[in-house]
Amino acid sequence: MKLSAPKIPFLSNLTGTWISAAEATDPDYWVRHIHSTVRLADNLQTVLSDAPRLLLEVGPGTTLSTLARQQLPANSAHMVISSLPHPQDGRSDLACMLSALGRVWACGQKVDWEGVNSGTSRRRIPLPTYAFDRQRYWVDPPHLEYREQEACQDGTILLPAHNPVDRPSPENGNGDYKQDLPESECEKLVAQVWQDASGIAPLAFIPTF
Incomplete structure (x- = not known):
């Protein structure tokens, strides 16, 4: 053999x-x-070291594609696709291959559609003829104002509070939150833990927090 x-x-x-x-x-x-020894990890490192790649496993099962996905870094631009189902996959071979073909096409690869549809009949499905209305309907969150830390005459440090604009507080009606010193045992315990961690004493509570 030559x-x-x-x-x-x-x-x-x-x-x-x-x-x-x-x-x-x-x-x-x-x-x-x-x-x-088969150096598959080195093969994958070599092929994935430059531009984004599309890896297609040709053959039964998903062994190679699973190993390839384990080599991909987080948020990778590479794509790994299996062409045939795993033995435990309930899909047929044809369904799996068509799904893989669609994913390959969605990744921007050229597909010989005449070859895919050869020997079969296809029907055209009418699509809407109107133009989509490109208008934004997102509901934006309210703008928030932030106050700096304030110190009372008795040395109490008030925690920074944020108040939504044009949304008065139910406590006093003027947009400022009412802030109190801890009263219950639970509040005192939380205040003590926070005081030990932050070094700020005494702490005030914002009831609406």
Whole structure:
């Protein structure tokens, strides 16, 4: 059998990087390839080291795609797609392949739709002819005003309070929150814990907090 240099680049499971023409045409390389450790993690690190990639597992199950996802960092732009279902997946092979095809297309890859639809009949579905009204309907939160810390004549430090604009407080009706010293045992305990942690004493309570 004549060994030829590859026309399509592929990663070597033996070296963990792109195979060279010399390796691909060396019989000793393939002998070592048979009994050596598969360096899949190095392969994935190599292929995912540059631009965002779309990895498609071709074959039954999801073993390789699962291992590939374990190598992806958080918030990665890479995509990993399985083309056939896991043995415990209740979907048919056709449903899984069509789902994978749709995800590949959604990632911006070109699809030969004539080849996909070859030998089958498809019906056109009418879509709405009106233009979508691009008007924003989000409800914005009210603007909040913040007051700086205030010190009473007796040395009490009042915690910063925020008051919604144009929304008077039910305590006094003028937009300022009423602040009291702790009275109950629970309030005193919370105040003591907060005092020990912050070093501010004594603390005031905001009833509407």
